[in-house]
Amino acid sequence: MSEVYADRRVRLRDRCAAAGSTAALVSRPANVRYLAGGSPPGAVLLLGPDEDLLLSPVAPGGDPADGRLDEELRLSVLPAGAAIADPAVAAVDTARRAGADSLAVEEHHLTVARHRAMGSVAPQLRLADLAGAVEQLRIVKDEDEIACLRIAAEIADQALGELLESILVGRTERHLALELERRLVDHGADGAAFPTSVGTGPNSGRGGHRPSDRRVEEGDFLSVCLGANYRGYRSEIGRTFVIGTTPADWQIELYDLVFAAQRAGREALVPGAEYRDVDRAARQIIDGAGHGEALAPRTGHGVGLEIDEDPQIAPSAMGKLDACVPVTVEPGVHLPGRGGVRIDDTLVVRQEADGGPELLTITTKELLAL
Amino acid sequence: MSEVYADRRVRLRDRCAAAGSTAALVSRPANVRYLAGGSPPGAVLLLGPDEDLLLSPVAPGGDPADGRLDEELRLSVLPAGAAIADPAVAAVDTARRAGADSLAVEEHHLTVARHRAMGSVAPQLRLADLAGAVEQLRIVKDEDEIACLRIAAEIADQALGELLESILVGRTERHLALELERRLVDHGADGAAFPTSVGTGPNSGRGGHRPSDRRVEEGDFLSVCLGANYRGYRSEIGRTFVIGTTPADWQIELYDLVFAAQRAGREALVPGAEYRDVDRAARQIIDGAGHGEALAPRTGHGVGLEIDEDPQIAPSAMGKLDACVPVTVEPGVHLPGRGGVRIDDTLVVRQEADGGPELLTITTKELLAL
Numbered sequence: 001m002s003e004v005y006a007d008r009r010v011r012l013r014d015r016c017a018a019a020g021s022t023a024a025l026v027s028r029p030a031n032v033r034y035l036a037g038g039s040p041p042g043a044v045l046l047l048g049p050d051e052d053l054l055l056s057p058v059a060p061g062g063d064p065a066d067g068r069l070d071e072e073l074r075l076s077v078l079p080a081g082a083a084i085a086d087p088a089v090a091a092v093d094t095a096r097r098a099g100a101d102s103l104a105v106e107e108h109h110l111t112v113a114r115h116r117a118m119g120s121v122a123p124q125l126r127l128a129d130l131a132g133a134v135e136q137l138r139i140v141k142d143e144d145e146i147a148c149l150r151i152a153a154e155i156a157d158q159a160l161g162e163l164l165e166s167i168l169v170g171r172t173e174r175h176l177a178l179e180l181e182r183r184l185v186d187h188g189a190d191g192a193a194f195p196t197s198v199g200t201g202p203n204s205g206r207g208g209h210r211p212s213d214r215r216v217e218e219g220d221f222l223s224v225c226l227g228a229n230y231r232g233y234r235s236e237i238g239r240t241f242v243i244g245t246t247p248a249d250w251q252i253e254l255y256d257l258v259f260a261a262q263r264a265g266r267e268a269l270v271p272g273a274e275y276r277d278v279d280r281a282a283r284q285i286i287d288g289a290g291h292g293e294a295l296a297p298r299t300g301h302g303v304g305l306e307i308d309e310d311p312q313i314a315p316s317a318m319g320k321l322d323a324c325v326p327v328t329v330e331p332g333v334h335l336p337g338r339g340g341v342r343i344d345d346t347l348v349v350r351q352e353a354d355g356g357p358e359l360l361t362i363t364t365k366e367l368l369a370l
Numbered sequence: 371m372s373e374v375y376a377d378r379r380v381r382l383r384d385r386c387a388a389a390g391s392t393a394a395l396v397s398r399p400a401n402v403r404y405l406a407g408g409s410p411p412g413a414v415l416l417l418g419p420d421e422d423l424l425l426s427p428v429a430p431g432g433d434p435a436d437g438r439l440d441e442e443l444r445l446s447v448l449p450a451g452a453a454i455a456d457p458a459v460a461a462v463d464t465a466r467r468a469g470a471d472s473l474a475v476e477e478h479h480l481t482v483a484r485h486r487a488m489g490s491v492a493p494q495l496r497l498a499d500l501a502g503a504v505e506q507l508r509i510v511k512d513e514d515e516i517a518c519l520r521i522a523a524e525i526a527d528q529a530l531g532e533l534l535e536s537i538l539v540g541r542t543e544r545h546l547a548l549e550l551e552r553r554l555v556d557h558g559a560d561g562a563a564f565p566t567s568v569g570t571g572p573n574s575g576r577g578g579h580r581p582s583d584r585r586v587e588e589g590d591f592l593s594v595c596l597g598a599n600y601r602g603y604r605s606e607i608g609r610t611f612v613i614g615t616t617p618a619d620w621q622i623e624l625y626d627l628v629f630a631a632q633r634a635g636r637e638a639l640v641p642g643a644e645y646r647d648v649d650r651a652a653r654q655i656i657d658g659a660g661h662g663e664a665l666a667p668r669t670g671h672g673v674g675l676e677i678d679e680d681p682q683i684a685p686s687a688m689g690k691l692d693a694c695v696p697v698t699v700e701p702g703v704h705l706p707g708r709g710g711v712r713i714d715d716t717l718v719v720r721q722e723a724d725g726g727p728e729l730l731t732i733t734t735k736e737l738l739a740l
Contacts, residue, residue: 063579063580064582065580080667081667081685081686107481107482107483107486108481108482108483108484109481110481110482111477111478111479111480111481111482112477112478112480112481112482112485112499113477113478113499113501114478115482116477129482129483131483174555175552175555178548178551178552178555181548182545182548182552185544185545185548209433210433210435212434297450297451315451316451
């Protein structure tokens with residue numbers, strides 16, 4: 001495993017060298033984990049000039065949720081009560097003493113106050129901007145990463161499947177969400193990938209709806225969005241159901257519309273496709289039905305070590321899909337006061353020759369009446 | 371309620387004026403909520419020069435977890451697809467057009483990249499540092515805030531009390547933690563105040579231990595740390611128990627030591643006491659027993675809208691306690707490989723005449739054998 005991380009660090013070093021920095025400091029936790037195998041709370045990763053060094057405020061607790069650190073990587077734990085308490089500041093000092101002249105840092109993660117403290121310990125050292133270099137490296141996943149995402153998706157499918165077999169009427173959104181999160185853990189998740197969303201009746205179909213005390217009623221739409229965190233990799237699945245009896249006409253109509261848009265988005269997932277074209281494929285169907293303004297500003301996003309990472313599937317997004325990029329396709333329409341539908345899958349972009357987009361979240365998308 | 375928030379904003383304006391800024395921009399969510407009554411995701415609060423304005427990227431969803439916005443406060447929702455998508459950047463532009471010459475911003479919260487974007491829309495506007503001004507205002511609570519903390523503490527006591535009545539042997543740390551979080555919600559919490567920590571055997575007594583799959587065994591120490599979020603206010607309680615039979619001598623010894631240290635810390639909570647002296651009161655007892663290096667760098671912290679806020683109860687902390695400041699007292703000792711003890715209460719500093727420190731978390735602290 002170790003060479004995987006070493007290889008990622010080499011690729012980042014090359015980018016920095018090309019940009020004129022002999023050293024880089026990675027502080028964003030997901031980026032640290034990507035390059036070091038793990039991210040003890042508060043730890044930062046210094047790349048070069050001579051060697052790579054993980055600086056941590058505390059000794060790694062061996063907490064599985066932090067991942068397993070690359071044992072080839074040199075680790076430095078700041079002594080308690082050290083003059084420099086912030087590992088990022090200590091890293092700048094280390095880079096200075098190692099003779100670096102320029103250090104690329106993550107200006108999109110470091111606060112102004114922290115960046116100033118880093119500059120003050122090494123006035124001669126130029127602090128450059130690493131920008132999203134690590135996030136860019138993270139977009140295309142290797143097969144080990146995809147294997148973790150596949151398991152994370154399976155776990156979410158299992159948790160959701162069990163919920164559907166239970167009695168739902170009369171239970172609150174909050175309790176359904178808590179039960180789903182417990183089942184995720186039962187099936188081997190390190191935890192939920194993000195706060196589980198359960199929306200009933202007028203709350204259904206609202207993206208990111210936080211569960212309330214509203215109880216499931218006959219005739220409700222019930223929309224659920226959950227995901228598992230497995231070894232740091234996060235899946236996402238969203239489904240919408242109707243409760244009891246048979247769906248009303250408006251429910252069937254709205255469901256068919258969102259389903260058609262979601263399918264169009266999935267089918268647009270081919271290597272080389274513009275992000276914005278994938279978004280348009282789903283968006284234009286909902287626009288065409290006059291629900292455009294009810295649609296979220298984006299219809300999908302990348303997943304991996306974070307539940308929301310690049311690429312963004314949105315009208316103004318720049319860039320093209322590559323193979324082995326996992327993304328969500330999640331259009332939804334919410335009608336204020338009535339509720340709505342959201343259908344959300346995690347898929348991996350694959351070459352046509354490899355069978356096209358690989359669907360990781362396999363729970364049925366037909367409209368189930370529960 | 372509205373005048374409470376207006377009054378807080380007036381006090382902040384006064385501080386800014388004294389520091390030479392005619393306007394301030396608050397971006398840290400807990401600070402926005404403190405001053406505006408609520409904090410829709412991504413919203414920022416602009417104070418002055420003429421009026422106060424809450425800028426939000428989306429229309430507030432009326433999510434109770436976001437709090438209830440001060441209805442006297444003017445709200446501006448950024449139009450979807452606006453040229454300026456970041457409310458903080460839009461706020462700078464608004465302040466510029468309103469004729470502000472200096473804007474104090476939260477440099478400890480804003481990233482370097484975001485701060486640069488804010489500067490670029492108004493090169494003539496001087497961006498000053500608001501630093502921790504709002505955090506300072508938040509330290510002393512009013513009785514309404516303390517009432518929320520009291521309820522948050524009661525809820526955690528109830529959840530913990532129910533767990534103690536159930537069978538524990540054979541269950542995993544993870545499942546005990548999930549059950550506690552479910553019970554918090556059952557008793558009216560908006561959610562857990564922080565990830566519930568359950569440590570058994572060798573994991574017991576580790577501060578911030580994340581629950582693992584280890585199962586509770588006879589003879590274990592079991593340490594639990596949880597809290598409730600009630601209307602945004604967060605309580606914290608930590609207890610340690612022994613499982614089955616009678617405690618071993620080393621367990622009784624260690625428990626008595628930590629208990630004595632925690633009591634000393636509680637008794638040191640008087641208005642006017644130096645933070646560091648409160649820390650020393652607890653620390654010196656554990657130092658005296660030769661376990662000093664096993665002790666965390668601090669023995670307590672403030673609680674409120676965040677689970678970890680000022681003041682810090684630590685050896686190097688500067689400042690004195692005031693009345694109506696809620697803090698935790700949470701010394702713990704963890705012996706690698708054997709486990710340990712952690713005892714954690716939330717209390718409110720009160721004048722002696724008012725009965726001294728008010729204990730919010732009332733679950734017994736005698737060593738229970740379960």
